[in-house]
Amino acid sequence: MARLVALDSRGELTTDHARLVAEALGVSLRTVWSWVAVARREGRLSARTPSRVGVSADLRERLAVWGGNVAAVHRELVAEAAAAGEPGSVPSLRTLQRAVRKDLSAGERAGLKGGEAARRRFDVYGKRPPTHRNACWEGDHKRIPVRVSLDGVTVCPWVTWFIDVASKVVVGVAVTPHQPARDAVLAALRAGISREDPYGPFGGLPGRVRVDRGKDFLSKAVSRALGGFAVPVDDLPAYKPYRKGTIEALNGAVEEMLLVSLPGYTRRARPAEAFRPDLMEDLLPYPEFVRVLLDWVAWWNTEHHPSGLTGGRTPAQAWEADPTPVEDVPEERLAFFALEDDGRVRKITTNGVSWRRRAYIADWMAGHVGTRVRLRFLPHFDGRIEVFSTEGWGWHLGSAYLAEAATPAQRRALSRVRESRARALKADLKAAEKLRRTRYTATTTAAAPGRRRTETASEAQAEIVRAQAADLAARALPDLIPPREPPAGWARPRPRPGTTCPAPEQRSSGNAVPADAMDTEPGSGSKE
Secondary structure, three states: HHHHHHHHHOOOHHHHHHHHHHHHHOHHHHHHHHHHHHHHHHOOOOOOOOOOOOOOOHHHHHHHHHOOHHHHHHHHHHHHHHHOHHHHHHHHHHHHHHHHHOOOHHHHHHHHHOOOHHOOOOOOOOOOOOOOOOOEEEEEEEOOOOOOOEEEEEEEEEEEEEEOOOOOOOOEEEOOOOOOOOOHHHHHHHHHHHHOOOOOOOOOHHHHEEEEOOOOOHHHHHHHHHHHOOOOOOOOOOOOHHHHHHHHHHHHHHHHHHHHHOOOOOOOOOOOOOOOOOOOOHHHEEHHHHHHHHHHHHHHOOOOOOOOOHHHHHHHHHHHHOOOOOOOOHHHHHHHOEEEEEEEEEEOOEEEEEEEEEEEHHHHHHOOOEEEEEEEOOOOOOOOOEEEEEEOOOEEEEEEEEEOOOOHHHHHHHHHHHHHHHHHHHHHHHHHHHHOOEEEEEOOOOOOOOOOOOOOOHHHHHHHHHHHHHHHHHOOHHOOOOOOOOOOOOOOOOOOOOOOOOHHHHHHHHOOOOOOHHHOOOOOOOOO
């Protein structure tokens, strides 16, 4: 339109010019001439922008309060306008909904309704540039939603694993029947670095390791172990899984490809009737589950074709096709990779080596009584320790085992006793919470609710008496029992002039003595 107006102002605008614009824009010649007429009359070069309602800061706050419910916000505005005597000042519901769709993106609307996790589904994430093998590993914990049997009880295991970002090879795996600690991280790292059987052929030293802000991954033991090989650890921000998308994709893949088909899967779709968990005899034993998981990891590395690899390769093929040299670590250096040292020097005695008030023995200790040694141990495991000499470079003398280890039957019986005590304490705490918490009836009108259970006067008095009787020892004071009469040979204080002596019957208070006991003979030990 600016070109047509310029031609019209110089008197050079012709029908041919208008026809060229109409053909280029796909409109009729009459429409172009009407645009020119509007420009001559009003000076406008574009369509008139209608006024509309926008989403203000106050409206965004109201949407956040109501979880993105535009209808609820509109009802609130209408009520406030009616109370203020301006019922026509609020736009219609359809107008408000159009304004929200116009000014707020789909991600913002989802975030107001479902929070940050819902908003994040509408974000666009870029990909890191391709790298070579062992340039970067990503590690994470995952709680396995599968119930397995272990020593007569059901547990949901955890897996700790590391994956190579470039080739998608799972290099190290460690499984624990409970929430893992730093020992699981160290075990998975050792399995990833070693390329000997049964951990190879993938592994070697990584260029860096990416983890989220987990205390297990950032513990001193892990930092010291990786720092000894000059491997930096990238601490990614918490609650941002897209920063380590490779390991998060592996976490989702194992559940969709393997876990959903196992007995005891806790997230399986079930009918609307009452929930019936799988029986204990139908669950996988813990060793069998670990074997199934490791077989799946081997299938992932050698047979699966992840979409992120070019040419439809498997992770093993991508690893082998990468010409980047692998930096191996000798096995003798990895033998004590995950061990910690408390820094103390001990002696080998006839009972072995004492550690944490327990005796550890081994056959190689014969003839070494009196030798000064240092111990190294695996975190959170006290069944075996490694013994080193304090002379020279501190060479390894051998392993030592707990001398008086309980039998499996004793351990199971002890676990049952502890569980029964825990259940009894839980029942007591639940009963106390029920007594302490006052429940009220549901109300359908704006009235004070009534108590759901009404105590009688006799019940209340009986419970108060029981509580007072149980608390007598705690409320006992030392001055309730008066002190005994002091021996006759003790010195008694003299009363000062102008003071009165208390009566003899006040002796029972513990703060006074009889009046006739205030005088003492000279030489009895008192000062004149």
